[in-house]
Amino acid sequence: MKRNETAPAHTIVDTMLDAVGPRLRELRNRRGLKLSDVADATGLSTSTLSRLESGLRRPTLDVLIPLARIYRVALDELVGAPPTGDPRIHPKPIRRNGWIYLPLTRDGAPVQAFKVVLPAKRVGRDVKLASHGGYEWFYVLNGSVDLTLGGEVTTLTEGEAAEFDTRQPHSITNATDAPADILSLFSPQGEQIHIRDS
Template identity: 65%
Template sequence: MDEVEAALDAVGPRLREVRARRKLKLSDVADRTGFSVSTLSRLESGNRKPSLDLLLPLAKIYQVPLDDLVGAPPSGDPRIHPKPIRRHGSIYIPLTRNADGVQAFKMILPAAKKDVRIPQRAHEGYEWVYVLAGALHLKLGGVVTTVEAGEAAEFDTRTPHGFVSANDKPVELLGLFSPRGEQIHIRDE
């Protein structure tokens, strides 16, 4: 068996494992892709050869790079080339390639306007933030805490939360987010 055949044979089990981690049934994936349950089952069991027209939609639904699904060899270049996302005056820079597991990001929040309201949202997971420069107003539920440069905060993201710059200067922070909800900051007893 050559390298290409071996890589193709490994795609099915990899697809099944990613789907199981996402807690999706074949019927869920079929509904979202338009592929039949039979096609997906044959693909996962290795009875159907994977093709780009099948793998690209699956990579999108599972939120993983295509390289992860096909087991592409590493390029040898460890650098990442993040593409900044601009939203509501803030800049988000993803620092991890994989959306599965802990995600790292850098954020630059604009200077706060006078009497700014802190919008909040809640979702599954756990987050840790470290302020690199400036000061951050972190609102958890109804409590606002100021996190200064060099300080970190961690919280359960099921609690309504939001953050903005604490003053008239932008704030830069690093964040780690775990969608599974495990705590990121480990304390040495």
């Protein structure tokens, strides 16, 4: 083959499909799931999943669709399809407990970025602390928020940022009666706890 010639299409497809197995394993490990967890969630057998991850079974659309759903990645990302040339992200708001999370990164990224709108402060409501593996970072775009870490409360205002180990019991709440906006970066564990778990 001459240097300027491109590889035949079937070779490119074969290369893409060969990379699916390691990508599936990496996505499963990143989410902290066992093969049996994925099998329960997708209806695929653990042996099928194991053969897919090891490259002993060729991935097909009927197995890739449920896997893309459980790993929350687009199908083209799962198979490593070449980029379409449009770098824009088309976020869909996620609403949980009065909060609005606007994803700023594609699903499956090692760090997930969100613009978060916090509702007005709720008087008399107990602050619930959460702890989990990973790190969290946020920047106050508008308003002011209270960051509770362990027993200490720190109020951050517009233009201030915080980073912390999420193994410490923590909570972020609005400090005022007006909505507040923050830019937040979550590790996969933090995203699962704060946004995906119901």
